[in-house]
Amino acid sequence: MSEKIVVANKGFVRADFSFWVGQYMDKFYDAFENKKIIGNKCPKCGKVFVPPRKICGECNETIIIDKNWVELPNTGTLLNYTITYYRVSDRAGRKTKNLQIVGMVQIDGSDTAIIYRLLNITPKELEIGLKVKIVWEEKPKGNPLDIKGFVRV
Amino acid sequence: MGRQVAIASAGFSEHSSKRSDVNIAELVSEAINDCLRNAPSVGFEDIDGYVTGNMPGFEGNSLPELWMTDWLGARNKSLMRVTTGGTTGGSVGIAGYYTVTAGLPNLDTV
Amino acid sequence: MEKVGIVGYYQVKSYADANYGRYEMIFEAVRGALDNAGLNKKDITTAISCTNDYYDGRTISNCYTIEVGGGYMTDESKVEMDGAHAVLYGLMRILSGNHKLALVWGGSMASCFPYHAARLYETDPTWERPTAYVNDITAAGFQMRAYMERYGVNATDIAKIAVKNRKNASKNPLALQEAQKADITIDEVLNSGIYADPVTELMVAQPCDGVAALLLAPEKQALSITDNPVWITGVGYSQETYYLGDRNLAESKSMALAGKMAFDSAGIKDPKSQIDVAELFEAYAHEELILSEALGLAEKGKGINLRSEIDGDLPINPSGGAIGGNPPCGTGLIRIIEAAKQLKGEANGYQVKGAKTAIASGQIGMCAQNNIIYVLEGAN
Numbered sequence: 015m016s017e018k019i020v021v022a023n024k025g026f027v028r029a030d031f032s033f034w035v036g037q038y039m040d041k042f043y044d045a046f047e048n049k050k051i052i053g054n055k056c057p058k059c060g061k062v063f064v065p066p067r068k069i070c071g072e073c074n075e076t077i078i079i080d081k082n083w084v085e086l087p088n089t090g091t092l093l094n095y096t097i098t099y100y101r102v103s104d105r106a107g108r109k110t111k112n113l114q115i116v117g118m119v120q121i122d123g124s125d126t127a128i129i130y131r132l133l134n135i136t137p138k139e140l141e142i143g144l145k146v147k148i149v150w151e152e153k154p155k156g157n158p159l160d161i162k163g164f165v166r167v
Numbered sequence: 168m169g170r171q172v173a174i175a176s177a178g179f180s181e182h183s184s185k186r187s188d189v190n191i192a193e194l195v196s197e198a199i200n201d202c203l204r205n206a207p208s209v210g211f212e213d214i215d216g217y218v219t220g221n222m223p224g225f226e227g228n229s230l231p232e233l234w235m236t237d238w239l240g241a242r243n244k245s246l247m248r249v250t251t252g253g254t255t256g257g258s259v260g261i262a263g264y265y266t267v268t269a270g271l272p273n274l275d276t277v
Numbered sequence: 278m279e280k281v282g283i284v285g286y287y288q289v290k291s292y293a294d295a296n297y298g299r300y301e302m303i304f305e306a307v308r309g310a311l312d313n314a315g316l317n318k319k320d321i322t323t324a325i326s327c328t329n330d331y332y333d334g335r336t337i338s339n340c341y342t343i344e345v346g347g348g349y350m351t352d353e354s355k356v357e358m359d360g361a362h363a364v365l366y367g368l369m370r371i372l373s374g375n376h377k378l379a380l381v382w383g384g385s386m387a388s389c390f391p392y393h394a395a396r397l398y399e400t401d402p403t404w405e406r407p408t409a410y411v412n413d414i415t416a417a418g419f420q421m422r423a424y425m426e427r428y429g430v431n432a433t434d435i436a437k438i439a440v441k442n443r444k445n446a447s448k449n450p451l452a453l454q455e456a457q458k459a460d461i462t463i464d465e466v467l468n469s470g471i472y473a474d475p476v477t478e479l480m481v482a483q484p485c486d487g488v489a490a491l492l493l494a495p496e497k498q499a500l501s502i503t504d505n506p507v508w509i510t511g512v513g514y515s516q517e518t519y520y521l522g523d524r525n526l527a528e529s530k531s532m533a534l535a536g537k538m539a540f541d542s543a544g545i546k547d548p549k550s551q552i553d554v555a556e557l558f559e560a561y562a563h564e565e566l567i568l569s570e571a572l573g574l575a576e577k578g579k580g581i582n583l584r585s586e587i588d589g590d591l592p593i594n595p596s597g598g599a600i601g602g603n604p605p606c607g608t609g610l611i612r613i614i615e616a617a618k619q620l621k622g623e624a625n626g627y628q629v630k631g632a633k634t635a636i637a638s639g640q641i642g643m644c645a646q647n648n649i650i651y652v653l654e655g656a657n
Contacts, residue, residue: 020296022389027334031227035403036190065404068193071237071518074211076200093522094426096418097474100393102409107393116415118522127522129410137474142426158407169373190403223357224336229329229398230357233642234519243534246516246647247365250330250357252337258354262366269372271278271512272542 037079038066043156051086051148053124062086064124086123089167092144093127094118097137113137119146119164131163139166169268175209175276178202191231192238199239209276216245216277218266220259222252245274278542281371282499282506283653284378285314286491286614291453291602294388295486299333302488304345307382310490311347314502321492322376324348326355327363327383327606331395347380359558360384360489360610361639361649365512367493377498384488384607392484392605399643401519411521416643417481418473420526421563425475427527428578430566432475436466439480439562439600441586446597448627453485453602466562480562480600487604489611504656507617511543511652519646532571532638532648539636543652548573553632554619555585555593556612558640559600568638568645569593587627595619595627609639613651620655 035043038054042065045052053062054077056070062084069076095117099109115132117140132140133149146164154160178201180186180194189197203209217239219232232239232248239246249255249262266277287309289302297305311317324347328338335341339355342348352370356363360383367379396413397406405411424430440461446452447459461479469479499506515534517524524530536548545551555574559565566580574591575583585593594601596615599608616637618624638650 018296020298029227031402033227033402034187034190036193037188038193039190039403067237069196069238069240071242071523074240076196094419094422094526096415096422096476097471098414098418099471100414100473102393102397102412102414104397104406104409105394106391107397107412107414116410116418118419120522126520129405129415129521130408131410158404169375222336223398224330227398228402229331229395230641231399233399233516233646234401236516236519236646241516242518243515243530245514245538247362247514248356248358249354249366251339251355262354262369265366265369265373268374269369271369271372273538 036068038068042066046154046160047156049150049154051088051121053084053086054082055084057082061125062123063126064121064128084123086121088148090119090121090146090164092117092142092146093120094142095132095140115140117164130161133163134165170270172264172267176202176206178205191226191228192235195235196238211240214240214244214276216266216274217241218247218249218259218263218277220249220255222255223250278511279372280496280508280510281368282494282496282508283617284492284494284499284502284506285310285316286489286617287313288451288489288611288614289487290451291485291487291604293453293455293485295386297486299386300342300345302384302386302486303342303382306384306488306490307345307347307380310380310492314492316378316492316502318347320378321347321351321380322378323352323367323370324380325363325367327358327360327610328355328385329357329606331398332385332390332605334390346382352376358641358647359639359649360607361558361613361637361651362514362609362641364491364610364613365514365649368509368512371493371495377494379493380490381493381610382488382490383610384604386486387484387605388486413643414473416521417476417561419521420644421476421561423526424563424567430578430581432467433463434581435563435566436463436480437581438565439466442594442598442600443479445587445595445627446601449596449601452597456597456601476561482560482599482603484603484605487602487607487611489607489614491610491614505621506656507620508654508656509651510654511539511545512649513538513542514647514649516647521643524644526644527567528577529567529571529645529648531646532568532650535648535650536572539650539652545652549591552591552634552636554595554616554629554635555591556596556616556635556637557593557598558609558612558638559594559598560603560640560645562600564645565593565598587629592629595624595629609649612639613637616653620653
């Protein structure tokens with residue numbers, strides 16, 4: 015290819031999407047407004063899911079919505095963690111100057127893990143198996159941002 | 168060369184202009200459960216593979232079959248994804264036909 | 278499984294920021310593959326593309342690539358996963374008996390779109406997406422830490438894979454220039470800056486610009502087109518569950534199932550001794566270890582003991598792998614092409630001597646949720 019000029023056009027396509035979360039997540043987020051975590055339990059294998067699900071992936075069993083609910087504490091165990099300077103949004107992935115510690119936490123009594131920031135902790139203090147608890151927003155609104163993160167117990 | 172293929176069953180989710188009681192994954196699982204209900208001798212354990220499709224740009228989800236794995240019943244199963252915009256419905260059917268007729272080992276029911 | 282032949286291929290060089298228009302690059306790949314086989318557009322009966330609406334910035338992304346992608350007036354479709362999955366669909370179309378020549382192409386230009394933002398749309402919109410704590414960057418960190426904790430492997434050993442692949446890439450003229458470093462050291466990799474601890478920047482297969490294409494034909498036609506086809510003798514693909522908290526990230530269940538499916542169909546009983554060369558799509562250095570262990574090439578946690586250099590016992594990624602160039606939607610296809618080059622003796626500068634049987638893999642999803650693997654055999 016000889017000398018050529020390729021013109022670049024930059025543009026931003028804006029498309030806002032709203033998603034129905036479904037009745038199971040609806041109940042889950044309602045509990046957020048009371049600063050509580052609930053999960054549901056597969057009637058066949060007994061696995062407890064946080065957040066709740068309609069289908070158990072192992073058994074392919076539909077978990078009926080009227081029952082099978084389990085109330086869970088706000089505490090959990092740290093299963094895994096990573097530390098990064100990157101922040102990803104639906105517009106860009108950027109490298110920032112601030113470290114963010116993201117952890118995979120298994121809420122006590124559940125069989126899955128949720129992934130949120132770890133707060134008030136330095137990288138040196140991190141270890142797998144740490145006991146942590148949820149820090150809620152002052153006034154939860156019933157969405158995933160109500161959980162600010164986890165801190166050591 | 169290719170095997171003969173039969174359509175064994177079909178199913179729908181409940182249609183309505185707004186289904187505010189389910190998220191996308193649950194809507195898909197309604198259709199799949201309906202399909203299996205219409206073929207009583209076939210269960211999730213008999214399904215060998217999946218062919219799925221959607222319209223990612225229109226839906227706001229990229230590769231949703233990945234997060235919908237459990238709702239599809241596709242855990243640890245073979246899955247291929249075909250999307251061609253509005254014609255996806257037909258393309259998925261055609262891809263399903265090709266998956267079975269190709270006769271790849273252990274892919275009998277898709 | 279009946280044999281299907283790869284009768285032609287072409288790979289456009291990977292660039293960090295290519296001085297190409299999108300259609301120009303696709304045309305070069307498709308035209309190149311046809312010229313490589315000595316065929317013409319009219320010989321193609323079906324064309325499968327692999328692009329992604331979010332990467333192309335257009336819905337129905339195959340709509341715009343019909344003319345340059347060989348799809349005009351042919352039976353055309355699009356697979357939206359990795360390039361290797363598009364080859365799967367092309368393979369199925371040939372095995373059906375309905376088609377005599379299938380064109381498969383895939384690739385994108387990562388310099389033209391925000392890659393991590395586009396990958397964020399893969400996450401669960403009802404739970405994970407608003408907070409964006411789960412994304413492909415943090416997923417890499419979780420996966421590497423899970424592997425290190427489970428098997429006691431340290432970052433220095435994993436960095437050796439990044440060193441090996443970057444050195445291999447320096448011998449591959451089509452690899453990404455930024456990835457080619459013949460004199461790279463383990464310390465350089467470990468000190469290249471945090472990506473998602475413990476992953477460092479140089480352990481990551483950076484997305485870039487690139488397109489590749491290949492042609493498939495049934496046995497009889499393949500032998501009339503070329504006297505040196507590469508045969509696809511087995512394929513397997515499988516998908517794990519999605520949520521990272523549900524998975525054991527230290528191993529790859531989907532690759533194990535895919536490998537079993539592929540080896541069964543190709544009649545491979547002992548992969549470690551029967552495979553001469555492997556081209557695995559490793560999005561991060563540690564994934565090469567996890568995937569090769571899942572395939573049975575090494576015991577769990579012992580992948581680092583495998584001698585996988587070009588002159589080793591079982592060379593893995595002699596072309597540099599994905600670390601040598603990772604154009605989204607094209608990387609798996611390039612792995613197949615690189616494996617085919619090895620079997621044809623055309624891998625100048627990084628040829629594995631006497632390679633007769635190869636495997637090539639592709640993946641899609643966070644932490645390789647869906648894996649596909651091919652078994653390839655040379656004709657001679």
